[in-house]
Structure formats: structure tokens, C-alpha cells
Amino acid sequence: MRFTGHLDLHRAWERTFRRARLPLAYTQGYHPQPRIQLAGALPLGFTSAAELADIWLEQDLAAEAALDALHGAAPPGLSLLGASVIDDRWPPLQVLLRSATYTVTLAGPAPDLAERVSALLAQTALPRTRRDKAYDLRPLIESLEPAPAPQTLTMQLAARDAATGRPEEVVDALGLESAGARYHRTGLLLDSPTTRLVAVTAPAGADDRAEAQADDPGPDV
Numbered sequence: 001m002r003f004t005g006h007l008d009l010h011r012a013w014e015r016t017f018r019r020a021r022l023p024l025a026y027t028q029g030y031h032p033q034p035r036i037q038l039a040g041a042l043p044l045g046f047t048s049a050a051e052l053a054d055i056w057l058e059q060d061l062a063a064e065a066a067l068d069a070l071h072g073a074a075p076p077g078l079s080l081l082g083a084s085v086i087d088d089r090w091p092p093l094q095v096l097l098r099s100a101t102y103t104v105t106l107a108g109p110a111p112d113l114a115e116r117v118s119a120l121l122a123q124t125a126l127p128r129t130r131r132d133k134a135y136d137l138r139p140l141i142e143s144l145e146p147a148p149a150p151q152t153l154t155m156q157l158a159a160r161d162a163a164t165g166r167p168e169e170v171v172d173a174l175g176l177e178s179a180g181a182r183y184h185r186t187g188l189l190l191d192s193p194t195t196r197l198v199a200v201t202a203p204a205g206a207d208d209r210a211e212a213q214a215d216d217p218g219p220d221v
Contacts, residue, residue, distance in 0.1 A: 005044050006038075006042070009042070010034070010036055013034070015075075016078065019073035020069035022069055023057050024057060035054075036055050039051065039054075040097050040159050042185060043168075046184065048186075049186060051185070051188075052190075054094075063083040067080060094161075097188060098158070098159060098160060099156055099157060099158055100185055101156045101157075102153075102167045102186060103184045104153040104182070105151060108177065109150075114146050120173060123138055128169060137173060140165030142165075
């Protein structure tokens, strides 16, 4: 579902729950909306194997039972890896999200990639402009290194409210072509309700499945 936008992904989740005949909860008011909150929006054109969502139901249901029902109802390109029942007193995932990890496959050869990375990390500031607002990209880059695979980068970027690093801007800051690169989110790092930082990463094999589905635009949702 690489080319499914954020709002369409919400609709896909809603339709999946309907097909699974699960009691999805809705907001009150004139225009009820499904109570679905993704931890962090996935930019259009990105793939991922480590997304998280808070989803409320109208009645208690075992996580295993819900997951079994959803497996048979999910559209192509949307794979469910796990489910847990959590204490409703916990903060939402959107509040807990702190960082995200990515693998980026560059559009073309970059024989001096290691040197470019070292030079960028040596900078104390990387002034950028996003949506006509100036900001500093450098403090948003928590880690950055060439991956063992050729033409590939791994990075960890801040994903806090009003302080989110974008991997395509990191590629651009390296002086490389960002438009033709492939971006894959591999993990999310959260503050747990006990203030301990926890990492949620793709299980073994999930990245391979996501790459196999990368060119699948998904269903018409």
C-alpha cells in the first residue's frame, strides 16, 4: 500500500474492521468517526513493517480473537503482525512516539556515501525550510550510517510533535537525489507509560514481505 495516503489508510482500517465484523467504536456528534489513531503518519510513497495504531472497540474482546478476524479481512498490502489489549489510562501512541528508524535505498550509486555521511554528521546545524518555515535538521538526526547493502542508508530520526525528521530531507542534505530513493520505515521508538524508552521494530521476515509488496498500490480504498 505504498501509494495509499494517510486518510485512505484510516478508511482501509475502518473497512477492515467492518468486514471482520468487529465492534469498532465511533466518536459522538453529527459526524461520528472511527476511533482509530495511528502512532505516526506514514508519508505517501513510503513502505513500512512497523506501524502502530490505537483502535477502540465497543466491547471487550481478546486480542487473539480480534487478530484472527482481521487477518481474513485485511486488504492486500496490509499485514497485521500483532495485537494487544492495553490499559485505557495509558497515553495514546501519538503522545508516546519519540523516534522512527528507516532504511533508505538510494536512486543511484554513491561511492563516497560514507564520506558524505561523516561530513553531514560533523555539522552543528543544517538549516532547512519546510512549508515556508525555517528549521534545523541536524538535531532531528539521532543516528545515520551507510548500511551493508550498496546504495543504502539506515537512520533514526526524531518523531516528536513539531520536531519530526524526514528521511528524504536527510538524503537531500547529503547532496543526493531524494526523489528517486525508496523509503522504508523499520521501527518506532516510544516512551512507555513508566517513562522507559521502548523500541517497536519489525519482526524477522516482515521487511521482506513489505519489500515484496512495495510496488502494490493496494486496494481502491
